[in-house]
Amino acid sequence: MRLSHSVVDGRDWEHNGNTISLDEDTVLDVPSELSSCANYCATLGHKANHSSSPNACYDVFDHPLYGCIKCVRALLDIAPSQEITVDYGFDGVHGYPQWWQQQRGEVSHQRKRQRASTS
Numbered sequence: 001m002r003l004s005h006s007v008v009d010g011r012d013w014e015h016n017g018n019t020i021s022l023d024e025d026t027v028l029d030v031p032s033e034l035s036s037c038a039n040y041c042a043t044l045g046h047k048a049n050h051s052s053s054p055n056a057c058y059d060v061f062d063h064p065l066y067g068c069i070k071c072v073r074a075l076l077d078i079a080p081s082q083e084i085t086v087d088y089g090f091d092g093v094h095g096y097p098q099w100w101q102q103q104r105g106e107v108s109h110q111r112k113r114q115r116a117s118t119s
Contacts (some may be wrong), residue, residue, distance in 0.1 A: 001029045028069060048072050051085035058086055059095045
């Protein structure tokens with residue numbers, strides 16, 4: 001489903017788990033009832049996990065059925081059992097999802113503990 005950024009930005013983060021920005025005007029949203037690959041697997045860009053040191057990136061692809069969508073393009077060789085990760089690029093302009101805030105808080109807490117143990 002194609003939505004405007006204003007519609008997506010106006011929703012609670014819990015409703016944006018399967019969204020990907022296509023361009024400045026359009027956000028692609030895979031509805032939650034289609035989250036399972038058993039129900040929908042025509043596009044899987046919404047399944048890539050976040051990493052600040054990713055092994056893949058989002059790119060635009062002209063899908064024969066859905067038109068322009070986001071695809072995941074490998075940045076390096078990825079082993080069959082390796083997780084595919086991309087940098088979600090959250091900039092904070094529209095806030096951050098709860099899981100992102102928790103992850104950043106945990107990383108920050110771990111760094112503080114490491115610094116304290118080496119002092």
